[in-house]
Amino acid sequence: MFKAVHPRNMDGAMPQPDHTLPDSPQPRPTPSEPDTVHATERPEQRKRDRFPDLLRSVALGAVILGHWTMGAVSIDGAGMMHVDNVLNINRQLWPATWVLVLIPLFFFVGGFSNATSLDRALERGMSAPQWIGKRLRGLFVPVVPFVLLVVAVALLALRLGAPQVLTLTIAVVVLMPLWFVAVYAVLAALTPLMLGLHRRFGVRVVVALVILAFIADGLRTALDAPYIGWLNYVFVHGTMQQIGFFYRDGRLQKLKSRQLGLWAAGAFALLCVLVATPVWAESMVGLSGERSNMSPPSAPSLMHGLWLIPMAMLAYPWLSSRLDRPRVAHVLDVAATESMRAFLWHLPVMVIVLGVLWLVGVPFATPGTAVWWLLKPLYLTGFAVVLWGWLALTNRHRT
Numbered sequence: 001m002f003k004a005v006h007p008r009n010m011d012g013a014m015p016q017p018d019h020t021l022p023d024s025p026q027p028r029p030t031p032s033e034p035d036t037v038h039a040t041e042r043p044e045q046r047k048r049d050r051f052p053d054l055l056r057s058v059a060l061g062a063v064i065l066g067h068w069t070m071g072a073v074s075i076d077g078a079g080m081m082h083v084d085n086v087l088n089i090n091r092q093l094w095p096a097t098w099v100l101v102l103i104p105l106f107f108f109v110g111g112f113s114n115a116t117s118l119d120r121a122l123e124r125g126m127s128a129p130q131w132i133g134k135r136l137r138g139l140f141v142p143v144v145p146f147v148l149l150v151v152a153v154a155l156l157a158l159r160l161g162a163p164q165v166l167t168l169t170i171a172v173v174v175l176m177p178l179w180f181v182a183v184y185a186v187l188a189a190l191t192p193l194m195l196g197l198h199r200r201f202g203v204r205v206v207v208a209l210v211i212l213a214f215i216a217d218g219l220r221t222a223l224d225a226p227y228i229g230w231l232n233y234v235f236v237h238g239t240m241q242q243i244g245f246f247y248r249d250g251r252l253q254k255l256k257s258r259q260l261g262l263w264a265a266g267a268f269a270l271l272c273v274l275v276a277t278p279v280w281a282e283s284m285v286g287l288s289g290e291r292s293n294m295s296p297p298s299a300p301s302l303m304h305g306l307w308l309i310p311m312a313m314l315a316y317p318w319l320s321s322r323l324d325r326p327r328v329a330h331v332l333d334v335a336a337t338e339s340m341r342a343f344l345w346h347l348p349v350m351v352i353v354l355g356v357l358w359l360v361g362v363p364f365a366t367p368g369t370a371v372w373w374l375l376k377p378l379y380l381t382g383f384a385v386v387l388w389g390w391l392a393l394t395n396r397h398r399t
Contacts, residue, residue: 050323052109052247053336055312059102059109060339063177064346066100068383069376070285072367073354081358083169088288089368097284101294103180104305105312107237110184111244114191119248128192135188143181146344150174174347179295183233187241194238198245209239210302217299221279229296236297240305252313264310271303338391349387353379 072086087093114135121131154171158164187194197205213235220229246252255263275282279291280300286292293300322328358364365372 048324049320050329050332050336051316051320052112053332054319054323055105056109057332057335057339059105060343061335062100062102064343065380066097066285067177067347068350068380069100071350071354072372073358074364074367075358081166083166083173084367085285085287086367086372087283087285091287094281094283094287098304101284101304102308103294104237104240104301104308106180107184107187107240108244108247108305108309108312110187111241112248113244114188114241115195115245115248118191118195132189132192135191136185139181139185139188143178143344147175147178150348170351174351177343177347183237186234187238190234190238191241194242195245198242203246206239206242209235209242210306213239213297213302214299217302220296226296229298232297232302236302236305239302240309243309253316255313257314257317260310260314264307264314267303267306267310271300271307274300274303341391342387345390346383346387349390350383353382353386 070085070087072082072084072089074082074084076082087097117135118128118131121134122128126134150171154167157167194205213232216228216231216235220226243252274280280298281287281290281293283290284293284301284304286295291298293304323332365375
């Protein structure tokens with residue numbers, strides 16, 4: 001009675017609740033620099049930098065919006081349910097993935113946060129291995145209950161007679177964004193080593209990672225060996241983290257607009273050249289019949305990140321002077337505190353809302369049609385309201 005299309009295209013997003021990441025912004029003096037300020041330091045000695053909070057929130061918000069928009073659920077005339085990505089139908093919309101897939105900015109901010117947290121831990125007398133252990137516990141402990149809950153619900157649904165393929169498909173869709181937890185954990189564990197290399201060799205480490213990423217992608221292509229491409233989860237996302245170290249040092253902020261513009265233009269031009277070849281697809285998320293640029297990360301994925309970072313930094317001078325305004329700061333502080341938790345729950349909320357609509361007999365428009373797109377704002381509003389309600393309801397139980 002039911003049929004589910006495998007969610008090939010939900011690989012574009014990533015990831016874990018605010019309180020799951022060691023660098024999660026909490027209601028503390030400096031949410032973008034998560035560890036508690038050393039007791040001997042005065043608050044004014046460590047001015048809060050909200051720009052990383054902004055980038056993190058925007059990156060995760062874009063992923064949430066992208067997933068909610070791409071998700072295409074329909075019921076056909078035979079009563080079979082289909083789960084797909086609307087970009088498989090409206091393929092001409094692939095340019096949207098270049099602006100909605102902002103995961104590179106998340107790992108860029110992760111570099112700043114990891115370096116900040118490690119430096120402060122070392123100042124307090126903690127060893128690097130101790131810091132890694134604390135970082136990983138903060139990352140995985142809150143995620144485990146969420147995973148167990150999803151698995152338990154899926155098993156219960158199967159026990160009650162739910163369609164196996166559809167149930168497993170939904171479970172995979174809900175859990176798939178957590179792929180980045182493992183990537184973030186690896187990069188966090190590598191932070192002491194990579195931060196040391198950064199302080200010794202500077203930009204040469206970034207160049208080395210870029211070269212390694214191209215080599216890995218080239219070998220993957222030439223040998224038709226996808227497993228070689230898995231190295232790029234570290235090389236590509238590690239490049240973004242490495243650049244984040246320069247933001248921590250303050251050197252990135254000193255680049256002139258002309259330098260950032262040339263950097264962005266060069267990366268964008270190379271990205272266009274790469275996707276113009278038959279080797280790589282244009283979309284930054286995987287579509288049916290195409291090789292995914294994100295799972296595992298490819299050369300275009302690397303250039304995409306190297307384009308996004310200077311573009312973000314071009315806005316830094318204008319934004320940084322405005323983020324401390326009281327109203328702006330309040331909105332940003334709330335978003336920074338809740339963005340990761342919102343990311344964790346945004347797909348379960350989408351599944352629940354669509355499931356309730358289906359149970360009460362609400363008809364589903366055919367994905368990709370004019371009617372489907374006209375109704376999409378209503379769906380997005382409904383998802384957002386339910387997600388907001390869930391976060392408010394569960395806020396008291398946060399770890």
